[in-house]
Amino acid sequence: MSKRAKCSQCDFLESRCLCAYLFPIENQTTLIILQHPSETDHALNTVRLMKKTFQKIIVITDEKFSLNSQFMELYKNFKESMGLLFLSPSSLPIENYSDRKLSSKITHLVLLDGTWKKAKKIFHLSPELHSLPNYALKSQQKSQYRLRKSPIAGALSTLEASVLALKIVEPTINLQSLELLEKAFDKMIENQIDKMGQETYQENYLRKKTKEK
Numbered sequence: 404m405s406k407r408a409k410c411s412q413c414d415f416l417e418s419r420c421l422c423a424y425l426f427p428i429e430n431q432t433t434l435i436i437l438q439h440p441s442e443t444d445h446a447l448n449t450v451r452l453m454k455k456t457f458q459k460i461i462v463i464t465d466e467k468f469s470l471n472s473q474f475m476e477l478y479k480n481f482k483e484s485m486g487l488l489f490l491s492p493s494s495l496p497i498e499n500y501s502d503r504k505l506s507s508k509i510t511h512l513v514l515l516d517g518t519w520k521k522a523k524k525i526f527h528l529s530p531e532l533h534s535l536p537n538y539a540l541k542s543q544q545k546s547q548y549r550l551r552k553s554p555i556a557g558a559l560s561t562l563e564a565s566v567l568a569l570k571i572v573e574p575t576i577n578l579q580s581l582e583l584l585e586k587a588f589d590k591m592i593e594n595q596i597d598k599m600g601q602e603t604y605q606e607n608y609l610r611k612k613t614k615e616k
């Protein structure tokens with residue numbers, strides 16, 4: 404078998420197969436991932452792992468979601484129970500979610516997948532997002548995303564943010580299944596560091612600060 408052969412299940416190279424970590428997660432809250440087109444082919448995009456595990460997940464790739472018919476259809480149908488996870492001047496800590504009245508229950512959680520700059524662009528170009536209840540995680544959590552630095556302290560990958568938010572909005576979710584997904588994420592990062600070699604990793608990611616393009 405060729406060294407470059409891909410696993411048919413997880414689409415990673417067979418030598419870096421993550422299937423041992425990927426199990427279905429029975430989430431009740433639908434995740435709606437609005438993905439910037441620049442993320443689609445990024446080898447380390449975390450949504451790739453999320454699509455393999457979360458049972459309720461919708462990924463839409465675009466920049467201006469006001470013009471995206473799939474998003475607009477979801478928005479029309481579920482806007483009353485949608486919540487947006489995005490750090491903005493008006494976002495409320497999602498940790499306070501349980502204090503809120505049941506009428507504001509989130510059934511659809513929207514996340515923006517892209518670099519901080521691209522996520523901001525999506526937010527600004529899509530006015531519908533401004534009308535949704537806007538939450539953010541108190542960013543004391545440290546990202547494990549050692550390869551893609553964000554200029555915002557405490558910024559997390561889409562996967563990490565989804566896991567933390569789901570634990571809050573859906574307390575009955577199976578925590579073990581979320582832990583396995585986090586392990587898959589760690590393993591993906593580890594594989595990538597092995598691939599580039601520890602030396603390159605130290606040189607490019609630990610000593611210097613990478614600037615977002």
Ligand SMILES: [Zn+2]
Nearest residue numbers: 410413420422
């Ligand atoms: Zn696999």
